[in-house]
Amino acid sequence: MERVPILKIGDILLVSIQVDMSDQTAIQLQEDLAERIVATGCHGVIIDITALDIVDSFVGRMLSTIASISKVLDAETVVVGMRPAVAITLVELGLSLNGIRTALNVERGMELIAASRADDGDVALGDDEDTETTATP
Amino acid sequence: MTAGVDLGVPATQAIRSDEDVVRVRQLVRTTAVAVRLSLVDQTKLVTAASELARNTLIYGGGGSAEVTTVSDGRRRGVRIVFADRGPGIPDLDLALTDGYTTGGGLGLGLSGARRLVDDFDIRTAVGEGTEITITKWSR
Structure with missing residues (x-):
């Protein structure tokens, strides 16, 4: 079984799904991510699905579950890079990605996480210097 | 009902494991590209095939997917037949309702x-199995 790698970048865990995942690989990713969130204390998870040419109901449910697990572990999940054809298909399939925040790309996903941590008034545990300044112009 | 003439020799993929569901997706994708379905239609067909292949595995206890290129004279398309010898579906209307599941x-x-x-097109008989035929046509 293939495993999806999880990268740590500052206070964020980045998962870039590059393979056509079997259901077992998807379940493994949920478990691996939960462990990494706890082990690293990261407050953000970005799941990059740029390379995925479909999201079916199983993967959709996995994304929702990861978002819920992360939330319980005090981390925010953003799914980025969904292809237009995938978005069209998801809507027609009837899948609403409950509780999932999305952004167009990794950069915007990181901004979204930084902004939402700032809104929470949290002091970031990571070494990211601008998450502590909550003042907005 | 599914109209059209078969154009090619069907390719059959057994569905006995998780990995086979991935193989069905790949086979369907390759065939959809070959008949020049649009990107959105390819995506829809592969997604539908993924759902049905998983059903064949989980509810049907395994089976097969047969992928064929078809034509109705005007358009080309991809037809897939999912067959299993599982328990069948007792209440088809209920099974086709959004949100109804027996599998979690x-x-x-x-x-x-x-x-x-x-x-x-779906044919099912309790105790005998289920056969689902889907077709996606080029525009």
Whole structure:
């Protein structure tokens, strides 16, 4: 079984799904991510699905579950890079990605996480210097 | 019902494991590209095939997917037949309802797959199995 790698970048865990995942690989990713969130204390998870040419109901449910697990572990999940054809298909399939925040790309996903941590008034545990300044112009 | 003439020799993929579901997706994708379905239609067909292949595995206890290139004279398309010798579906109307599931999923597999394709035909008999035929045509 293939495993999806999880990268740590500052206070964020980045998962870039590059393979056509079997259901077992998807379940493994949920478990691996939960462990990494706890082990690293990261407050953000970005799941990059740029390379995925479909999201079916199983993967959709996995994304929702990861978002819920992360939330319980005090981390925010953003799914980025969904292809237009995938978005069209998801809507027609009837899948609403409950509780999932999305952004167009990794950069915007990181901004979204930084902004939402700032809104929470949290002091970031990571070494990211601008998450502590909550003042907005 | 599914109209059209078979154009090629069908390719059959057994569905006995998780990995086979991935193989069905890949086979369907390759065939959809070969008949020049649009990117959105390819995506819809592969997604529908993924849902139905998983159903064949989980509910049917395994089976097969047969993928064929078809033509109705005007358009080309991809037809897939999912067959299993599982328990069958006792209440088809209920099984085709959004959100209904007996397997702990989201209950979108069958109903969602039907929305994503052009032709959808299901034959099922309790104790004998289920056969689902789907077709997606080029525009």
